[in-house]
Amino acid sequence: MSCKEASRLLSQAMDQDLPLWERVRLRLHLVACDACRNFSRQLEFLRRAVARLVD
């Protein structure tokens, strides 16, 4: 799996459950890829920040 595909799936996983096979492939990619792990954390981070955008 490339970072290009991983990033797309990581975004999609924020909105729906991925099929098992894609989850497994994604996990294998993340184990080996710092950049995509950071990307994944950034998406979670954005979610928390935007949820609390207002006082």
Added chain:
Amino acid sequence: MYEGIATSCGIDERCSARSGHNRAVPPNLRDEIEDLRGYLLRYASLQLRNREQAEDAVQETLVAALAAEQSFAGRSNVRTWLTGILKHKIVDTIRRASRERAFESTDGEASIEDLEALFDETGHWREPPQAWPEQALEDKQFLQALEKCLALLPARTGRVFLMREHLGFETADICKELGITPTHCWVLLYRARTALRACLEKGWLGR
């Protein structure tokens, strides 16, 4: 001092409790409501991307708030209360506008060609995402940058992203409200997320 719509304090009750709960209804509630008009307008504009719709939503919110002053009693924060009302007005506006098909055409938006440029020929990041400091959620500069970056997103992209991440719509409902396909919806969300994180790394971390 930064007086943006983004604060380090969320809309949840725990947050209000921290900032002093059970305050009595302020005698100058009307003034306080009127003072918040500018903030409410920015909040609505960010999500609706349409000045006129945003002004209408805020106006309806202020009218509703003034008509229901009593319902404020016992709440701790005027801004939280008004934002709660405005959120509903924004959702109403989105629903109404989508019924009237007032949203712009979708040509070309569903393609991810522009996103391909983030990766090299082998599919690797051209500029690999960095680790962000966890304490940023409490950092005013981060929240300020976030608001700026959100405003820079293309109108529909920003609207879909905030419907999902701020108003809490499920993607299926976003598709239905906006009359777009699920694939289109995911592309818009993917584009919003990649653009936001890149914008924040530049604007906030200065990379």
